[in-house]
Amino acid sequence: MIKYYHFARIAFGDHLNNRLRIFTRYLVFLLLDWVMIAMWDLIYKSGYGPASIPRVDMAWHMAFAQMMFFLSPRLFVVIESDVRSGNIGYFLNRPIPYLWMRLSEGIGALLGNLLIYYVVSIPFIYWMVGGWPSGGAVAIVAVFVGLVLASVLHLLFQILAGLSTFWTNDAVFIYHSYQKFCLLFGGIYVPLVLYPSFLSGEVLKFLPFASLVGNPVGLLFDPTWSGIAGVMALQIFWLGFVGVGLSMFYQMCLRKVEVHGG
Amino acid sequence: MAEVLSNLRFFLALIRMTFKSATGQRGAMLIRAIFSVTTHLIYIPIWFIVFTVAPDLGGWKLEHALYAYGLSIACWGLVSLFAFGLRMIPEQIDHGELDSYLTLPKPVLLSAAFSSSKNTGLGELLFGICLLAFCCVRYDFSWVPMPFFLIMGSVVFASGILFFATLGFWLKQFLGSAEEIYFNFNLMASRPAPIFTGALKVIALTLVPVSLMSHVPIEFVVYHHWQTLGFAILGVASYALLSVSFFYLGLRFYESGNRFGIRG
Numbered sequence: 001m002i003k004y005y006h007f008a009r010i011a012f013g014d015h016l017n018n019r020l021r022i023f024t025r026y027l028v029f030l031l032l033d034w035v036m037i038a039m040w041d042l043i044y045k046s047g048y049g050p051a052s053i054p055r056v057d058m059a060w061h062m063a064f065a066q067m068m069f070f071l072s073p074r075l076f077v078v079i080e081s082d083v084r085s086g087n088i089g090y091f092l093n094r095p096i097p098y099l100w101m102r103l104s105e106g107i108g109a110l111l112g113n114l115l116i117y118y119v120v121s122i123p124f125i126y127w128m129v130g131g132w133p134s135g136g137a138v139a140i141v142a143v144f145v146g147l148v149l150a151s152v153l154h155l156l157f158q159i160l161a162g163l164s165t166f167w168t169n170d171a172v173f174i175y176h177s178y179q180k181f182c183l184l185f186g187g188i189y190v191p192l193v194l195y196p197s198f199l200s201g202e203v204l205k206f207l208p209f210a211s212l213v214g215n216p217v218g219l220l221f222d223p224t225w226s227g228i229a230g231v232m233a234l235q236i237f238w239l240g241f242v243g244v245g246l247s248m249f250y251q252m253c254l255r256k257v258e259v260h261g262g
Numbered sequence: 263m264a265e266v267l268s269n270l271r272f273f274l275a276l277i278r279m280t281f282k283s284a285t286g287q288r289g290a291m292l293i294r295a296i297f298s299v300t301t302h303l304i305y306i307p308i309w310f311i312v313f314t315v316a317p318d319l320g321g322w323k324l325e326h327a328l329y330a331y332g333l334s335i336a337c338w339g340l341v342s343l344f345a346f347g348l349r350m351i352p353e354q355i356d357h358g359e360l361d362s363y364l365t366l367p368k369p370v371l372l373s374a375a376f377s378s379s380k381n382t383g384l385g386e387l388l389f390g391i392c393l394l395a396f397c398c399v400r401y402d403f404s405w406v407p408m409p410f411f412l413i414m415g416s417v418v419f420a421s422g423i424l425f426f427a428t429l430g431f432w433l434k435q436f437l438g439s440a441e442e443i444y445f446n447f448n449l450m451a452s453r454p455a456p457i458f459t460g461a462l463k464v465i466a467l468t469l470v471p472v473s474l475m476s477h478v479p480i481e482f483v484v485y486h487h488w489q490t491l492g493f494a495i496l497g498v499a500s501y502a503l504l505s506v507s508f509f510y511l512g513l514r515f516y517e518s519g520n521r522f523g524i525r526g
Contacts, residue, residue, distance in 0.1 A: 018435075021435070021438075024433070024439045025439050025442060028439075028443055031446070031450075032446060035453055035457060035458075038458070039319070039453065039454065039457045042319055042457055046318060046319065046320065048316035074438045077437075077441075168294075170294075170382070172441070173382045176301060177304075180305050181304060183305065184304050189311070189312055190311050190315055196314045
């Protein structure tokens with residue numbers, strides 16, 4: 001385990017050294033937050049806001065839902081580059097599995113992002129929203145914990161998208177497809193509880209996309225111990241399921257390795 | 263004048279070559295086109311859900327959101343298909359790939375922007391056009407300005423890409439962040455115009471001019487405001503000029519990779 005720890009530690013430091021990149025990405029995150037909060041403000045002002053969810057809670061929900069995509073590094077780009085350049089061949093004969101090495105690097109960078117986004121975002125979101133969520137600090141902490149597990153799950157999906165390069169030669173469009181599924185089934189634009197009957201939120205909440213965004217961020221509306229335990233149990237289930245699936249997929253990829261040059 | 267004509271001929275030749283190269287692998291192109299159409303079809307129900315919750319967003323209805331999405335995705339496709347090099351400028355800077363273009367007698371930007379293509383662009387372009395056509399048939403929007411708006415939106419989007427990609431001259435390994443900016447730039451263009459008020463509206467008309475890309479065209483389709491369209495065209499031209507100037511400013515800071523290679 002110590003070698004994974006060192007990979008994560010190095011990635012953590014390396015990630016935090018790229019200050020300009022972090023700053024640019026953070027600006028994009030704030031802009032998206034601003035747009036989504038403005039959209040729901042308009043909905044509430046037009047009289048269509050759901051009575052069961054206060055405007056402030058909805059605005060915090062939108063901000064945290066956007067945050068999930070920004071917490072993890074873009075790991076699929078690194079893996080795509082390794083596969084396309086043939087560099088993956090050099091990693092395979094090392095005494096550490098490539099898959100878990102990249103995951104530990106991703107977790108290291110994720111920890112760096114958590115430090116920034118969790119600390120800096122609270123005052124910014126408060127300033128944009130103009131109030132605290134009705135669940136108070138407990139709700140925010142619950143969402144933060146849920147988003148950590150969600151981000152690890154997101155990293156696993158990113159690795160899947162990255163490894164798909166073996167067949168598609170392009171991970172970006174696979175990742176964009178995955179992102180669109182998250183937008184639709186994750187409850188990013190509209191909380192899952194408000195989904196119309198033909199797309200039942202009660203069913204969608206069991207899918208992995210909801211465990212990425214809708215369920216952990218939905219804890220803002222229901223920060224009870226049973227609610228938190230339920231969301232995390234489902235996230236842990238999906239982490240295990242996707243982790244095992246990824247491991248099997250990686251074995252398939254190994255059989256397909258072709259090293260070009262290098 | 264002769265130089266402009268010569269550059270135009272070069273531009274058309276590049277476009278022809280790029281398209282030929284993109285369509286060379288027909289099977290791969292078809293698979294990606296199908297995949298990208300499916301991907302974008304997934305996004306449409308999101309707007310159905312939003313407009314089920316709020317049927318009218320400051321005058322914007324589902325048809326406006328669909329038109330905006332069609333326009334933004336068609337522009338994304340058009341730029342990816344013919345000017346994918348623009349998106350890759352940060353990587354070209356990092357790898358010193360601009361060296362080979364600097365030795366050519368033609369403008370560096372033309373070569374860097376139009377020398378590569380991404381074949382998912384075709385599916386995106388077709389999907390966007392189909393969505394726009396659907397809006398014209400179903401909601402009785404005018405067909406006439408559609409091609410013009412496609413070109414106008416693509417110029418805005420391409421200029422936006424160029425503007426942000428140029429930051430790569432100062433920020434190393436910027437491609438990942440730049441791709442994220444392009445993606446969200448395009449995504450924001452499909453958001454309803456009434457959201458953008460106050461400072462957000464200023465941003466949407468200047469630094470990230472998504473309003474020029476989709477909001478103004480929709481306003482024209484619905485209300486036929488010629489004056490607004492006129493100002494928007496001026497805005498597009500200014501933004502394009504600003505982006506190109508910014509690129510050439512950045513080029514002064516370009517550190518050559520001393521790359522040896524043959525281009526033919």
